[in-house]
Amino acid sequence: MTLAALLCLYLIVGLGLAVLQLVREPSWSWRGLAAAAAALVVWPLWIPFVDIPHARRQKPMGTDQRPACARVDSALACARARVVGTALDGILTQRDVAGISDQVRRVAARIEALEAELTRLRTGEAKGSSRRDSCAQRVEEALKRDRCALDELGELADALATELTLAQCGHSDSVESLISELSARIEALAMA
Amino acid sequence: MKFLIALLRSPQAAVDACGDVEQQRRIAVTSLWVIALGGVLFGAAVGSFRGFPQFGIAALKLPVVTLLTLAAAGPAFYGIASAVDRQLSFRATLALVLCAGARSSLVLIALAPLLALAVDFGAAYPLVRLAAVFSYGLAGLSALAFILRALGPGRGRLLGTLSFVMTFLVIGAQTAWLCRPYLGDPRDETVPLFAHGRVEGGLFGALADGGGR
Numbered sequence: 001m002t003l004a005a006l007l008c009l010y011l012i013v014g015l016g017l018a019v020l021q022l023v024r025e026p027s028w029s030w031r032g033l034a035a036a037a038a039a040l041v042v043w044p045l046w047i048p049f050v051d052i053p054h055a056r057r058q059k060p061m062g063t064d065q066r067p068a069c070a071r072v073d074s075a076l077a078c079a080r081a082r083v084v085g086t087a088l089d090g091i092l093t094q095r096d097v098a099g100i101s102d103q104v105r106r107v108a109a110r111i112e113a114l115e116a117e118l119t120r121l122r123t124g125e126a127k128g129s130s131r132r133d134s135c136a137q138r139v140e141e142a143l144k145r146d147r148c149a150l151d152e153l154g155e156l157a158d159a160l161a162t163e164l165t166l167a168q169c170g171h172s173d174s175v176e177s178l179i180s181e182l183s184a185r186i187e188a189l190a191m192a
Numbered sequence: 193m194k195f196l197i198a199l200l201r202s203p204q205a206a207v208d209a210c211g212d213v214e215q216q217r218r219i220a221v222t223s224l225w226v227i228a229l230g231g232v233l234f235g236a237a238v239g240s241f242r243g244f245p246q247f248g249i250a251a252l253k254l255p256v257v258t259l260l261t262l263a264a265a266g267p268a269f270y271g272i273a274s275a276v277d278r279q280l281s282f283r284a285t286l287a288l289v290l291c292a293g294a295r296s297s298l299v300l301i302a303l304a305p306l307l308a309l310a311v312d313f314g315a316a317y318p319l320v321r322l323a324a325v326f327s328y329g330l331a332g333l334s335a336l337a338f339i340l341r342a343l344g345p346g347r348g349r350l351l352g353t354l355s356f357v358m359t360f361l362v363i364g365a366q367t368a369w370l371c372r373p374y375l376g377d378p379r380d381e382t383v384p385l386f387a388h389g390r391v392e393g394g395l396f397g398a399l400a401d402g403g404g405r
Contacts, residue, residue: 003370038224041256041259042224042259042260042262042263043263044263044264044266044267045220045224045259045262045263045266045286045289045290046220046224048282048283048286049216049217049220049221049283049286049287
């Protein structure tokens with residue numbers, strides 16, 4: 001292959017990419033023209049950077065679930081501290097606390113996965129199709145359920161810590177029912 | 193502007209920025225502009241030895257040579273970095289190569305007025321040629337320091353850098369040879385756009401021809 005042929009090939013590829021770059025631009029601008037010129041002349045250096053804003057849009061915009069997990073963990077640690085060395089020790093063992101904590105983390109991971117999927121469905125190329133919309137709706141519902149469940153677990157764990165303090169002072173008889181409810185919810189989440 | 197200052201004063205910050213997906217495009221755009229500007233200014237300074245139109249022709253040729261060399265050497269650097277166990281994405285690698293190119297271009301921008309001044313004071317052809325080569329050497333050293341930093345500490349750093357330097361030199365020498373002349377030999381009445389009869393073979397063709405004779 002001669003140098004002229006190689007240059008022609010290089011410029012043909014560049015021309016194709018420059019046209020693509022211009023077509024991708026929503027409206028005419030000097031910026032778009034400069035990008036097309038770069039795609040024509042130095043496409044091996046420029047093209048890898050072209051899709052970055054798109055990639056940024058597609059990045060999952062998930063909410064951070066760590067505060068919710070930390071809230072449950074902290075409440076459970078508090079509740080466990082109240083029963084250690086008392087007659088109520090067996091009612092909430094360290095193993096129970098670890099089990100609940102693990103399950104909460106699983107739910108948090110599930111929420112993040114669902115959020116990422118929802119972002120993908122909403123920003124993907126086929127957005128707007130009825131099948132995709134229905135999928136997005138189902139993911140949204142599942143997400144709502146899991147977020148509610150996580151919030152309720154946090155509230156229950158807080159309530160349990162308070163009830164255990166009251167129980168130590170002999171003013172509470174609902175500790176067992178709270179623990180049962182917490183276990184039932186955890187079990188339901190594990191099966192979901 | 194901040195990025196350019198970081199590129200010169202704290203290259204580690206620039207290396208770190210190359211790894212940030214959010215900043216890579218901006219880095220690429222800035223670097224490409226700086227490389228083009230550096231080539232134009234230095235080319236104009238070199239070409240001023242023969243005045244118009246060589247002044248403009250060299251100003252166009254030099255950025256093209258630099259960018260074409262980087263276009264071929266950039267993807268090669270990705271392969272070299274992977275071979276020496278550096279986990280860099282393709283975009284990050286190209287951003288690093290562009291940054292190194294921009295750093296050397298900044299040095300060329302700084303040296304271009306000195307070269308133009310030497311030409312203006314009537315420096316002889318061999319001296320101007322030597323000064324241009326020296327300037328390129330200095331610019332190359334600043335890029336080399338950046339590439340060394342980009343590869344980070346650990347095994348394979350020197351091997352990776354040497355491999356890239358060799359690759360870059362071979363590609364750069366061939367591209368520059370094909371696009372010469374820049375300065376314009378004083379023996380030529382009119383400086384040709386490209387050196388006659390040596391376009392197809394390039395540097396290595398010329399070396400092989402020389403060896404055969």
